[in-house]
Each structure stands twice: as C-alpha cells, then as structure tokens.
Amino acid sequence: MRLPRSGGFLALAGWPHLAALTLLELFLLVEPTAVALVTGELVGRLAQGAAGQGPAGMGTMLALLGALLVIGNVLRATSRPLAERAGRRIDAAVREELTARVLALPTLDRVEDAVLQDELTTMRSPLLTWTDEGIGAAAVGRFRAGLTMAGLVTAMLVLSSVVWWWGPATAAVALLLGRLRARRWREFFAVVSGTMPAALRGRAWSDMLSDSRDAKEVRIFGLTGWLERHAEENIADAVRQVTGARLALLRRELSVFLGWAVTASVVYVAVASSGEVSVGRIAAVIGAVSAMFVISMSSQDQDMAEAAAPAIDAVTRIRALAPGLEPPPAPDGTGEVALRDVRFGYGQAPVLEGVTLTLRRGEVIAVVGVNGAGKTTLAKLLTGQYRPDGGTVVIEPSAYAVYQDFNRYELSAYDNVRIAAPEATREQVEAAALAVGATELIERLPRGWETVLSPKYDGGGDLSGGQWQKIALARAALAAACGARLLVLDEPTANLDIEAELDAFDRIRQVRGRAAVVLISHRFSTVRRADRIVVLSGGRITEEGTHDELLAASGEYARMFDLQARQFKEST
Numbered sequence: 001m002r003l004p005r006s007g008g009f010l011a012l013a014g015w016p017h018l019a020a021l022t023l024l025e026l027f028l029l030v031e032p033t034a035v036a037l038v039t040g041e042l043v044g045r046l047a048q049g050a051a052g053q054g055p056a057g058m059g060t061m062l063a064l065l066g067a068l069l070v071i072g073n074v075l076r077a078t079s080r081p082l083a084e085r086a087g088r089r090i091d092a093a094v095r096e097e098l099t100a101r102v103l104a105l106p107t108l109d110r111v112e113d114a115v116l117q118d119e120l121t122t123m124r125s126p127l128l129t130w131t132d133e134g135i136g137a138a139a140v141g142r143f144r145a146g147l148t149m150a151g152l153v154t155a156m157l158v159l160s161s162v163v164w165w166w167g168p169a170t171a172a173v174a175l176l177l178g179r180l181r182a183r184r185w186r187e188f189f190a191v192v193s194g195t196m197p198a199a200l201r202g203r204a205w206s207d208m209l210s211d212s213r214d215a216k217e218v219r220i221f222g223l224t225g226w227l228e229r230h231a232e233e234n235i236a237d238a239v240r241q242v243t244g245a246r247l248a249l250l251r252r253e254l255s256v257f258l259g260w261a262v263t264a265s266v267v268y269v270a271v272a273s274s275g276e277v278s279v280g281r282i283a284a285v286i287g288a289v290s291a292m293f294v295i296s297m298s299s300q301d302q303d304m305a306e307a308a309a310p311a312i313d314a315v316t317r318i319r320a321l322a323p324g325l326e327p328p329p330a331p332d333g334t335g336e337v338a339l340r341d342v343r344f345g346y347g348q349a350p351v352l353e354g355v356t357l358t359l360r361r362g363e364v365i366a367v368v369g370v371n372g373a374g375k376t377t378l379a380k381l382l383t384g385q386y387r388p389d390g391g392t393v394v395i396e397p398s399a400y401a402v403y404q405d406f407n408r409y410e411l412s413a414y415d416n417v418r419i420a421a422p423e424a425t426r427e428q429v430e431a432a433a434l435a436v437g438a439t440e441l442i443e444r445l446p447r448g449w450e451t452v453l454s455p456k457y458d459g460g461g462d463l464s465g466g467q468w469q470k471i472a473l474a475r476a477a478l479a480a481a482c483g484a485r486l487l488v489l490d491e492p493t494a495n496l497d498i499e500a501e502l503d504a505f506d507r508i509r510q511v512r513g514r515a516a517v518v519l520i521s522h523r524f525s526t527v528r529r530a531d532r533i534v535v536l537s538g539g540r541i542t543e544e545g546t547h548d549e550l551l552a553a554s555g556e557y558a559r560m561f562d563l564q565a566r567q568f569k570e571s572t
C-alpha cells in the first residue's frame with residue numbers, strides 16, 4: 001500500500017530530474033551484467049588466441065570494456081548527488097506544502113490540535129528517518145529499488161542463455177532473499193518508531209538543560225540532576241531497545257548473506273559440472289550471479305523507504321487532518337465588529353456562553369474578569385484565531401493584537417516594531433515608537449535601532465519586561481497608523497508601573513485613530529478610563545457600561561474596583 005504514496009511524492013522531484021535519474025540508474029543496473037558479458041567474450045577470445053586461432057576483434061572488445069567501465073564509474077559518481085538532489089527537491093516541496101497547509105488553517109485551535117502537532121513532530125523527526133531528508137530520500141530510494149528489477153532481468157537473461165531455468169531460479173532466490181531482508185528492516189524500523197515517544201521525551205528533558213530560557217530556573221532551583229535523570233531514563237530505554245533490534249537485524253542479515261553464498265555456490269557448481277566449455281560464458285555467468293547479488297542486496301534504497309514510512313504516513317494524515325475551512329464572515333459594511341450569541345469551549349466545557357458584544361470605531365472597550373474568566377479567549381475569537389462553536393463572530397480583517405505572551409523576535413529593534421506593518425516607512429516606524437514613549441530606550445541600545453534584541457548575538461541587547469512591552473505597544477501604534485481597524489491589547493502593560501501604564505494607555509488612545517480598541521487589564525486605574533467596560537464572569541458578559549455606571553450598579557465590577565482601591569490605599 002505504501003508504493004503509490006511514495007510514487008505521489010516522487011513526482012515532486014520534477015520530471016527532468018526523474019528522467020535523468022531513470023536513464024542513469026538503468027545504465028548502472030545493466031552495466032555489471034554488460035561488463036560480465038564483455039569480459040566473458042574477451043576471456044573467450046583470449047582462450048581462442050591461446051589455442052592458436054588468433055584474437056579476432058580484441059581491440060573493439062577492449063575498447064567496449066574500457067568505455068563501459070569509464071562511463072559506469074563516471075555515472076556512478078553522478079548517481080548519488082543526483083538522487084540526493086531529487087530527494088531534497090521532494091523534501092522542499094513537502095515542507096512547503098505542509099507549511100502552506102498549516103498557515104492556511106484559519107484558526108489557531110486547528111494549529112494547536114494535539115494530533116496535528118504529533119504528526120508534525122513525527123514527520124520532522126530525524127530520529128525516525130535518521131536523516132534530515134527522509135521522505136525525499138525514501139521516495140527516490142523506492143523508485144531506485146523498483147528500477148533494480150531491470151538489472152535483475154538482464155542478469156537473468158544471461159544465466160538463462162546457458163541453462164534456461166537458471167535465470168528464473170536464481171532471480172527467484174534473489175527476490176525472496178531481498179524481500180526477507182526488507183521485512184527484517186521493516187521490523188527494525190518498527191522498533192525504532194516504537195521508541196519515538198520515549199526518545200522525544202528524553203530530548204525534551206535534555207533540551208531544558210541547555211535552553212537559555214529555562215537555564216535561569218534550572219540553576220536557581222538546582223534542577224540539573226533531576227532533569228538529567230529523566231532525560232537519561234527515557235533516552236537509555238530507547239537506546240537499549242534500538243541496540244537490541246540492531247543486533248537481531250545483524251544476525252538476520254548474516255543468514256541472508258549465507259543464503260546467497262549457498263545460491264551462488266550451487267550455480268557455480270552447476271556451471272562447472274554442466275560441460276560448458278566456453279570460458280567466456282563461464283565468466284559471464286559468474287559475473288551475472290555477482291550482479292544479481294549486488295542488485296538485490298544493496299537495497300539501501302529500499303531500507304531508506306522503510307525508515308521513512310512513518311514520516312510518509314504522518315504527511316498523509318496531516319493532509320487529511322488539515323483541509324481548508326471556509327473563511328470567517330467579513331464585516332457587513334456597518335463598520336462594526338461583533339460577537340453574537342457566541343459559545344466557545346476548548347473541550348467539552350464551554351468557556352464562553354451567549355456572549356454578544358459590538359465594537360464601534362474609535363471606541364475603547366475594557367474587558368475585566370477574574371483569572372480564567374475567558375478574556376484572552378474572547379480576544380482570540382475577535383481576531384479570528386478560534387472559530388465559535390455556536391453564534392457568529394464578524395471578523396475585522398485589519399486587526400492587530402498584542403497578547404500577554406507577545407513575540408520577542410530575535411531581530412533588530414527596528415524590525416521588532418516594523419513587523420506589525422512590514423510595508424510601513426521608516427518615518428512611520430519611528431513615529432510609532434515615539435507615540436508610545438519607546439524612542440529613548442531604543443536609542444540607548446548599543447547600536448540604536450539596528451541592535452538585535454537578543455543577548456545571543458554579538459552586539460545584541462536585551463530589554464526589561466516593561467521595555468519589551470513598550471516595543472509591543474509601538475507595534476500596535478504602528479498597526480493603527482497603517483490602517484488597522486481593531487486593536488486588541490491583552491494585558492500589554494502588566495509589566496509597567498502604574499504611572500507608565502496610564503501614560504501608555506493615554507498614548508494608545510491618542511494614536512488609535514478610527515480603530516476600535518479592546519483592552520484587557522486587571523488594573524482598574526487604567527480600566528476606568530475606557531469608554532465602555534464589560535465584565536466577564538462564568539463565561540458570560542454580566543455587566544456592561546461606563547466606570548461610573550458600573551460603580552452605581554454596585555455589582556461585581558464595583559466590588560473588584562473597591563477591593564483594588566482599598567489595597568492600593570493600604571499599601572501607600
């Protein structure tokens with residue numbers, strides 16, 4: 001069942017490559033038998049010469065043999081790079097296709113899907129394929145393995161020219177031993193695949209030892225020994241299983257080789273006792289048996305296909321898992337982004353239920369609620385990263401969001417801001433930084449705007465949590481300046497001190513233009529300045545209004561506000 005699938009991958013190498021590879025491989029497969037035939041003929045004529053009949057046509061035969069050997073060696077040297085190139089082209093095409101498929105997934109929940117992530121890990125894992133180019137190498141390998149049949153047929157014809165049944169009999173043994181060997185390799189790779197989860201777990205543990213993000217806590221809490229123990233436990237178990245399987249494979253390989261030795265010996269004895277007098281034919285038969293042995297046993301290509309089988313299966317499943325979805329509904333021309341009676345949950349239990357919310361252009365809406373109330377989920381629904389389970393969300397296509405865990409790109413400060421609107425001009429980028437008060441901190445960096453924001457780079461710099469948030473706010477300001485109609489700010493100022501947060505909030509208000517701003521924050525000093533405040537509780541919007549209206553209503557908002565105000569007074 002695997003053949004058509006790898007055949008499908010093969011086409012990705014491109015027809016010119018495949019045609020060149022086919023011609024070259026066919027020549028190389030027929031070449032050992034042709035060399036055997038010409039050598040046999042040459043030896044025969046030499047024997048005739050020794051018998052006094054004169055070495056007729058020796059020059060031509062020698063030239064032919066020389067040409068075969070030279071061309072064979074040149075093409076053999078070309079064959080591997082050509083096959084590798086074809087394999088790499090296939091890998092590149094598969095990567096491109098899968099990346100496009102995952103990027104085309106309209107919602108984040110599909111990308112986060114555990115099954116999809118597992119399949120992607122399996123597909124990429126060099127542990128499975130033992131090479132970075134597994135699928136390509138496998139598809140080309142299987143193709144080359146198919147071509148070996150041509151070599152087998154040629155060698156078979158030579159053997160049958162002496163005694164008709166020798167050819168089919170030897171070829172049958174060759175095929176049988178080849179299949180046996182392939183099955184052993186399949187068993188071996190099944191063991192390797194089985195150890196994948198443990199090996200990946202072990203790698204995850206050991207990655208924590210060297211990952212710079214984890215290094216701080218690993219050292220502070222003295223976790224090195226603990227992590228090493230877990231890494232070793234998982235990896236040692238995987239290595240033990242693979243080593244055992246490898247030893248078993250070696251033993252079985254030996255028996256296959258012995259099988260061949262016996263077959264070759266039988267043919268040689270049969271030739272010797274057949275009364276065949278032509279030295280040339282004897283040499284050709286010996287050459288043909290050797291060629292058959294080489295062809296059926298050098299099945300690395302076949303092995304490669306076995307190794308990559310799980311990766312090929314994973315790609316097939318990813319293709320099935322990640323079909324395109326209908327695009328979300330676009331704004332209906334009223335200029336309003338809206339959630340209507342929305343229901344959403346990550347699993348069985350709903351996180352949001354019956355949520356209806358309309359955002360007006362230029363309005364600042366604050367969303368408040370206790371931890372886990374569903375504020376971030378609401379933000380992700382608004383920007384179309386999740387699809388609701390029920391109700392409708394009208395998505396604003398030109399939205400920009402800054403989440404709590406916004407990306408800290410290992411790029412220059414300039415690119416870290418510009419990334420919000422890659423088409424922005426230098427003036428716009430600098431104006432956005434100025435608007436949120438980030439200019440000074442950027443200009444103080446070792447190379448100013450060109451400083452890479454990562455200490456991993458020579459001349460790179462790092463920023464404090466609050467400074468990073470100013471970069472993220474500059475992105476939002478730039479997006480607004482470049483036409484974003486919706487800004488979602490999910491706790492973008494949590495690391496700023498109160499004064500800096502109020503200042504940042506005022507600045508965002510100033511630059512928002514016609515964009516609606518959704519601000520998620522736990523700080524009521526900022527929240528109270530929003531045009532409208534919604535309270536999320538138990539998955540529903542329980543209160544909605546201005547700060548004064550909500551205080552007057554004496555509901556949950558008023559309670560949370562009082563609590564925070566009291567704490568603030570007590571601490572000052």
Ligand SMILES: Nc1ncnc2c1ncn2[C@@H]1O[C@H](COP(=O)(O)OP(=O)(O)OP(=O)(O)O)[C@@H](O)[C@H]1O
Binds near residue numbers: 374375
């Ligand atoms: N990717 C996810 N997969 C599964 N459950 C999730 C996921 N993200 C959030 N949740 C769950 O959904 C609920 C709402 O989470 P959400 O992050 O929206 O809350 P929040 O109000 O933003 O909380 P916080 O104030 O702590 O940031 C929580 O119970 C959380 O555990």
